[in-house]
Amino acid sequence: MGLIAVPQPYDFERSLDRFTFWGVDRANVWHDGGLHRVVAGREVRITPANGGVRIEPLDDTIEPVVRKLLGLELDLPAFHAFAQGEPVLAEAAQRFPGFRPPLAPDPFEALVSSITAQQVSLHAAFAVRSRLIDRFGERSACSGSGPGEGVRGNREVPPTGANVLAFPTRERVARASEAELIVLGFSRRKAEYVLGVARADLDFHELASLPDDEVKARLTSLRGLGEWSADWFLARHLARPEAWPAGDLGLRKAVLAFYPEVTDVRAAGERFRPFQNLSAHYLLAALRYL
DNA sequence: TACCAGGTAAAAA
DNA sequence: TTTTTACATGGT
Numbered sequence: 001m002g003l004i005a006v007p008q009p010y011d012f013e014r015s016l017d018r019f020t021f022w023g024v025d026r027a028n029v030w031h032d033g034g035l036h037r038v039v040a041g042r043e044v045r046i047t048p049a050n051g052g053v054r055i056e057p058l059d060d061t062i063e064p065v066v067r068k069l070l071g072l073e074l075d076l077p078a079f080h081a082f083a084q085g086e087p088v089l090a091e092a093a094q095r096f097p098g099f100r101p102p103l104a105p106d107p108f109e110a111l112v113s114s115i116t117a118q119q120v121s122l123h124a125a126f127a128v129r130s131r132l133i134d135r136f137g138e139r140s141a142c143s144g145s146g147p148g149e150g151v152r153g154n155r156e157v158p159p160t161g162a163n164v165l166a167f168p169t170r171e172r173v174a175r176a177s178e179a180e181l182i183v184l185g186f187s188r189r190k191a192e193y194v195l196g197v198a199r200a201d202l203d204f205h206e207l208a209s210l211p212d213d214e215v216k217a218r219l220t221s222l223r224g225l226g227e228w229s230a231d232w233f234l235a236r237h238l239a240r241p242e243a244w245p246a247g248d249l250g251l252r253k254a255v256l257a258f259y260p261e262v263t264d265v266r267a268a269g270e271r272f273r274p275f276q277n278l279s280a281h282y283l284l285a286a287l288r289y290l
Numbered sequence: 291t292a293c294c295a296g297g298t299a300a301a302a303a
Numbered sequence: 304t305t306t307t308t309a310c311a312t313g314g315t
Contacts (some may be wrong), residue, residue, distance in 0.1 A: 110308040115298095117295095118298065119296090119297045120297090120310095120312060121315065123295085123312085125295090125312085125313095127312070185311090185313095189298075224298070226297060245295075249294070
């Protein structure tokens with residue numbers, strides 16, 4: 001009951017440390033040895049278990065979201081086999097044998113998170129993003145009581161104390177004002193981007209059925225979403241194997257650190273085909289723990 | 291105190 | 304067409 005199998009080895013803490021490394025993520029909260037997230041209005045607790053992870057509660061609505069969150073779509077065994085032919089990747093795979101990158105389960109969350117991270121350090125991005133979640137995110141219906149309000153009694157699930165919020169919905173953000181976003185630390189430009197994306201005439205969920213190039217074309221047609229943001233959407237939301245965010249500063253540093261002879265980071269991605277996405281994540285992990 | 295950090299669009303040249 | 308600039312926060 002409540003278990004999801006994960007291909008082994010799986011290093012739970014190493015894989016999910018992205019949610020604490022750069023700062024607080026109020027929508028993916030690490031608490032008491034587990035990761036907490038609001039899924040379909042309910043607080044879900046994810047903890048390591050023998051052969052996979054324990055999910056509480058777990059139902060048919062929650063399972064696909066958790067599978068997306070944990071990056072279970074990524075073919076890690078195939079990547080590790082591929083990595084044996086590339087010395088840099090082979091060493092990274094050996095250092096982080098159970099590392100499976102987590103993904104953004106929701107497309108709007110992925111896009112807004114990218115906008116917050118444009119140009120500024122991830123520390124700054126996390127701070128702004130957390131204030132956005134605090135301001136517009138909703139507490140789960142059956143988690144512990146919040147300041148001033150909160151559901152009391154008749155809880156199906158006892159309060160965990162994780163104090164996690166759902167990432168703000170597209171509909172809620174669309175109703176916000178530019179000034180409300182600027183107060184949270186968004187630049188005027190980024191506030192415009194976020195509102196424009198929230199109000200855009202584009203079904204983000206439909207993008208999952210389109211090829212990489214078409215997804216990039218549709219996203220970059222929106223003001224505020226450039227190639228970098230579209231590439232990370234492919235990599236960290238759609239789990240596309242060949243996504244390669246060549247413009248990313250961190251990835252550029254990683255590639256240049258491990259392949260000093262490289263002059264064109266975009267072209268260098270070809271050597272990792274068809275595993276550019278996982279290669280990028282492993283190179284970034286290797287750089288972070290250099 | 292400055293300067294830089296997982297970009298982007300718009301202005302200026 | 305290519306180059307330069309403004310942008311706001313947090314860490315060092």
